[in-house]
Amino acid sequence: MNDQWTRFWRWCYRPWPLGLLVAVLSGLLLLSGAWHLGSWQARQAEQQRLGALHAEVVRRTSGLFSGLAGHLQALGQQRIEHCDENARQQLRTLRRGMLYVQAVAVRMADGQWCQSLPLPDEQSLQAYKAWQFDSVRLWWNPQQLNASSEPSLMLQSERVQVASSLRYFQDVIALPEGYQALLTDAQGQRMLDYSGLRSATTAAEQAAAHSPQPLSVAGQHVYLRGPGDKNGMRLLLVADDSRLQEATRYYQRLFSVGALLFSVLTGWLAALLIRHEQSLEKALSLALRRGELEVDYQPLVDLQTRRCVGAEALVRWRRADGQRVRPDLFIPQAEDSGQICAITQRVIELVVAEVGELLRTHPQLYVSVNLAAADIAGAAFVEPARRLLREAGVAPAQLVWEVTERGLVDVELATRLLGQLRADGHRIAIDDFGTGYSSLSYLQQLPVDVLKIDKSFVDALGTEAASSPVAPHVIEMARDLGLKVIAEGVEHERQAVLLAELGAQIGQGWLFAKPLDAQSFRAFVEQH
Numbered sequence: 001m002n003d004q005w006t007r008f009w010r011w012c013y014r015p016w017p018l019g020l021l022v023a024v025l026s027g028l029l030l031l032s033g034a035w036h037l038g039s040w041q042a043r044q045a046e047q048q049r050l051g052a053l054h055a056e057v058v059r060r061t062s063g064l065f066s067g068l069a070g071h072l073q074a075l076g077q078q079r080i081e082h083c084d085e086n087a088r089q090q091l092r093t094l095r096r097g098m099l100y101v102q103a104v105a106v107r108m109a110d111g112q113w114c115q116s117l118p119l120p121d122e123q124s125l126q127a128y129k130a131w132q133f134d135s136v137r138l139w140w141n142p143q144q145l146n147a148s149s150e151p152s153l154m155l156q157s158e159r160v161q162v163a164s165s166l167r168y169f170q171d172v173i174a175l176p177e178g179y180q181a182l183l184t185d186a187q188g189q190r191m192l193d194y195s196g197l198r199s200a201t202t203a204a205e206q207a208a209a210h211s212p213q214p215l216s217v218a219g220q221h222v223y224l225r226g227p228g229d230k231n232g233m234r235l236l237l238v239a240d241d242s243r244l245q246e247a248t249r250y251y252q253r254l255f256s257v258g259a260l261l262f263s264v265l266t267g268w269l270a271a272l273l274i275r276h277e278q279s280l281e282k283a284l285s286l287a288l289r290r291g292e293l294e295v296d297y298q299p300l301v302d303l304q305t306r307r308c309v310g311a312e313a314l315v316r317w318r319r320a321d322g323q324r325v326r327p328d329l330f331i332p333q334a335e336d337s338g339q340i341c342a343i344t345q346r347v348i349e350l351v352v353a354e355v356g357e358l359l360r361t362h363p364q365l366y367v368s369v370n371l372a373a374a375d376i377a378g379a380a381f382v383e384p385a386r387r388l389l390r391e392a393g394v395a396p397a398q399l400v401w402e403v404t405e406r407g408l409v410d411v412e413l414a415t416r417l418l419g420q421l422r423a424d425g426h427r428i429a430i431d432d433f434g435t436g437y438s439s440l441s442y443l444q445q446l447p448v449d450v451l452k453i454d455k456s457f458v459d460a461l462g463t464e465a466a467s468s469p470v471a472p473h474v475i476e477m478a479r480d481l482g483l484k485v486i487a488e489g490v491e492h493e494r495q496a497v498l499l500a501e502l503g504a505q506i507g508q509g510w511l512f513a514k515p516l517d518a519q520s521f522r523a524f525v526e527q528h
């Protein structure tokens with residue numbers, strides 16, 4: 001089963017099948033997102049469009065009302081002592097100059113109304129709907145909405161009345177086909193339908209009037225409710241949902257095309273990435289065969305005496321065109337593909353070949369070599385290293401193995417292998433110490449000789465950074481455990497002095513030397 005799965009995964013792990021899989025999966029995900037985004041966007045657009053229409057209806061309505069209220073005010077200046085034909089003629093003349101007014105009336109000193117035309121009396125007004133608008137009382141009769149000759153809208157202030165017609169609303173507001181404007185009360189009951197339809201309040205209207213969202217959709221209609229006034233009256237716009245449906249389809253199609261293009265691009269990028277990785281893998285195999293790998297040696301210096309005590313071996317890849325590739329560009333890939341084991345073996349061979357003689361003649365010197373997780377799991381380097389050191393006459397103590405916490409995937413296995421290496425006479429250093437989460441727990445289990453403090457903690461030394469106490473703490477802990485400390489990335493003299501004062505024995509960094517080729521390293525040893 002395991003084998004089949006590995007074979008299946010290998011088959012999939014090719015640029016185009018995997019690119020296709022990525023494209024299909026991301027396509028499915030993005031399409032469902034595009035679907036939802038499309039309907040959301042269409043609703044937003046519809047809300048904006050209806051919002052603009054709503055604002056226009058409100059603007060025109062209030063324009064009409066303020067016009068009528070202005071007429072009320074103008075009439076208020078009229079003083080009529082006797083309601084005779086002359087007075088009525090005067091009122092009729094006045095009325096003719098008032099837009100949207102059918103009749104006017106002024107209350108005389110005796111309380112009687114003098115009217116240009118007979119207006120509905122108090123009793124018939126009982127059947128009208130009523131509303132107080134600041135100091136103006138309003139009555140209207142929705143039943144007479146379409147009758148332009150009937151005074152279906154009455155406004156009254158203290159001593160004047162004007163009669164108008166609701167029919168004017170339809171003319172002034174002029175709603176486009178398929179739209180309805182409803183005035184509802186606080187309970188969502190229809191007070192007035194501007195289009196003159198007589199149907200009763202529907203459940204959808206009531207729900208829309210109370211909906212937390214301004215826009216709601218029910219049945220085949222879209223509702224946009226405006227904010228209520230102090231009496232709870234609000235304007236509800238109703239539109240056919242065909243535009244919303246059309247917009248939804250449009251946006252869903254638009255976003256789906258975008259989603260499809262994006263998923264194709266993602267799949268294509270994934271395929272390119274794998275192809276690049278696989279071509280890097282091939283190039284690295286070729287580099288190993290052609291001997292394009294080189295080793296640089298970064299000196300390790302005694303912080304008290306400033307004498308060179310050894311070096312860290314750092315691999316380099318010089319391509320056929322002479323270009324040098326940085327290890328952080330190919331080591332992670334080599335770790336993933338398993339090629340790291342061949343690289344480690346090559347590094348050991350080069351170290352012994354290039355500085356074996358130096359080590360033999362300077363028995364106090366040592367070189368450290370990095371081990372990756374796959375090296376620890378496979379232990380393929382152990383035998384070749386033993387043989388090479390023996391043939392070159394180099395003591396195992398002069399080869400230190402550096403492991404990082406990343407390399408300690410299986411701690412039990414690592415403990416066994418490192419114990420064996422130590423029994424052979426090698427020393428073990430923990431690289432980048434403190435950057436992993438379980439640094440302390442490793443220390444109790446692993447056979448370790450040296451802790452290498454990561455550059456980030458050396459950089460933080462003496463600064464306000466939260467990690468500034470880490471390096472002193474590690475040095476103190478190493479002293480208690482009888483371990484040596486190497487401080488990495490030392491770039492400034494003050495860091496070297498401070499580290500020495502704190503008790504770190506060895507420093508590595510650009511302050512002392514950058515990684516050097518074998519010849520320069522040999523010269524460095526002679527000078528330091």
Ligand SMILES: Nc1nc2c(ncn2[C@@H]2O[C@H](COP(=O)(O)O[C@H]3[C@@H](O)[C@H](n4cnc5c(=O)[nH]c(N)nc54)O[C@@H]3COP(=O)(O)O)[C@@H](O)[C@H]2O)c(=O)[nH]1
Pocket residue numbers: 298312313314315316326327328331340344347370371372431432488489490491508509510511515
């Ligand atoms: N498994 C293996 N990993 C290896 C091997 N060779 C290198 N590596 C790992 O690659 C990473 C990058 O290494 P490199 O570019 O060589 O950088 C090293 C030093 O040049 C750099 N350094 C040292 N001093 C300073 C300094 O003062 N300032 C500064 N900015 N950089 C400095 O640090 C790198 C050494 O790091 P470390 O290994 O943690 O001691 C790196 O992770 C290497 O481990 C290999 O053969 N096998």
